[in-house]
Amino acid sequence: MIDLLDGLRVIEIAGDDIWGASAVAHAARILADLGADVIKVEPPTGDPVRAVPPFLHDRAGPDSGLLWIALNANKRGVRLDLPREVDRLRALLSSADVLVQARDVVDKATAASWSPSLITVSVTPYGLAGPLAGVPASDLEVTASSGALALAGEPDRAPVRTTLAQSPFWSGMYAAMGALFALAARAATRRGQQVDVSGQASMVTVHPPAAVHWDVANEEHHRLGAFLIGRSRVGARFRNIWDCADGHVSFAIQGGPIGRHTGRMLAAWMDARGFRAPQFTAIDWDAFDNRTLTQEQVNTLEAEVGAFFRTLTKREFFAGVIERNMLGYPVADASDVYADAQLSAREFWQETPIDGTTLPFPGGFALFDGERPRVRRGPPRLGEHDAEVLPTPARVGRGAVTA
């Protein structure tokens, strides 16, 4: 078992809304995967994420939401009616190292008075202070406030967000990171501190090149649909998503050693299949520089490449780029990802019993000395560990939390 955070106790207080609850759940899940003992505190009505569709076998129920299941494996769970049962929360926190919460349930001063070594992590849409502190937002608004939404979509249509909410994952990831930096500081100072995570600021980190272009060249990047910008010195754009026979593939005409190798390989591939692409196959790849092509030249080459890709399925394209060691990947869907030989070879999938069935969970995010963090248990039922974890009322204040 992965023991990197062995002995670390984390208390997660479920958020009040789906955004906050997802973000703190993801943060705590990361720490749980690394070996921390995570105890999730839910209100008697349960975490709001429990009600989010889709559900396992399409059967709605408090334990069968797939977002819930994904975010809450490897945790134990208890119910607390806050603020009425604040004493029991305080008792829980007396043996905890990290508290993760979606608003200031326990503020900095209270945390310091209860337990000076406690690290409190708050994840909110905009941060705990400032003009937008306390303003409600969900994934869509957080993404809109970050520049990320303006950069996605077709130029003459509305911006679009990823259909699976991404900002709770980003914010939760940075919350886990912030908690670990605070833990490193605590090793020297012996004191906890507050970590204030902003969803908006988290999403600003997903597109640094756009910020650099604005800062250095005073150039604003806009959404360009399936096209890349920022590769050309004369402003040409390059297609990065293409139609293929049964879906889409991702590829770009590129320069540099790997880009030129890729072009050479693609030309040979076209040739081997008897596909006529006179402009593309005439390129002198030793001298090729994509940065100086005009848009018209790019369009001519892309017309030929696009016609070739329409003769290939996603899986033919994938096998072809692997065989030729060239750049490019299919636009995979979930079924393609489960079929990927690389993930199977690395034993990525973790068969996990959930509610009478077995689900192949995505495994831990990295290998540590060759070992992958495991899904040790499914998510807790509401109040499943009340008796095991919570001090009885008579023992409140003595920090009687058992592992």
Place this chain on the structure above:
Amino acid sequence: MTRPLDGTRVVELGWAAAGPLVGTYLAQHGADVIHVESTTALDPFRSTYPPFKDNVVGPDRAGMFAFYNAGKRGVTLDLKQPRGVELALQLVKTADVVIESFPAGTLARRGLGHDALRRARPDLVILSSCNQGQTGPHAQHPGYGSQLTALAGFNELLGEPGRTPVILYGPYIDYIAVGYGVIAILAALERRRRTGEGCVIDLSQYEAGLQFLAPALLEHAANGTVPTRDANHDRVAVPHGVYPSQGDDCWIALSIWSDDEWARFREVLGDPTWSRDGVLGSADGRRAREAELDARIADWTRTRTREEAVGALRERGLSAAPVESVGELFDDPQLAHRGVWRRAPHAGLGEVGLMAPPFVLSDTPARADRAGPMLGEHNEEVFKGLLGLNADEYAALAADGVFA
């Protein structure tokens, strides 16, 4: 003021985004990060990727490099020469962490594989971050982040149904791998404080990205469905969308999460006749007529500025926000309050904007006040000051091209 990683040294071998940005987070929190690069095989962020100062290419005029390597010292070494490798290993002896992001096996061929690094420093924490991981049939496959983002399944989920998916700007998945890379190193350092053990971390950028798609993957495994893009629709909130406002390419985002919020939304709209239909009082009713509602809402937003519309909605406790461009972020009052944007002097670019982390530590805050180094800027400081080469030794190595 103390910072969490004061006294921690990091040696970094890698280029572009996915490796170096890991080191930047560590540097911002106090680590002494020494970025090792080559003058002959230049980082593409120094040689290729715009923007450059005044659009003139040059390794010390590159905006991307200056941003992605903030807070580090920079040295150059020719790792094709044995003396270059030897100096790299001497650096590693003084280090707590090594970050490398070359294709699997590259460093081992230069005599800098995991075993060699750990011989130099047995309790080392090593992060190897690459496209597909260190093992498996695709371990050697070269890849760029924007295309790996597609392989993981993000693009399938982005765009309008029935239309070609759109891109996520930049190498989206690389930044996920950066976040998990930092987390992995910090967790390994935590164990080292406890047990004295080092750790070798094999991070596949692909697998890191899949963490953010877990619910969609489980949905396929559980129900056999294949999740796909659905424009701006949501499975809970309705309406939930992006609507045009006054101005050129100006939009607002808003979402309604409950029947109670719908009632307040109607008031903001001025309780128009169409909105009084009782069927719309439930999410199911609204979902059945979502296209019609979206058109009605757009009629309302189109005649207002972003600020008017968003202000009216927020006043009633509803979720709404302007769609901000990246340029606008530099004037965003909330980001300014948090000190997200910082400025630092840079010998080649004049001054550059840097980004502070998205979390604020109350007692040991990050610093973002140093841009990335010039090419070879700290060679003398590091090789003489840290490794103790004398002037003659340094000059001889320089003459042999070891610092190339």
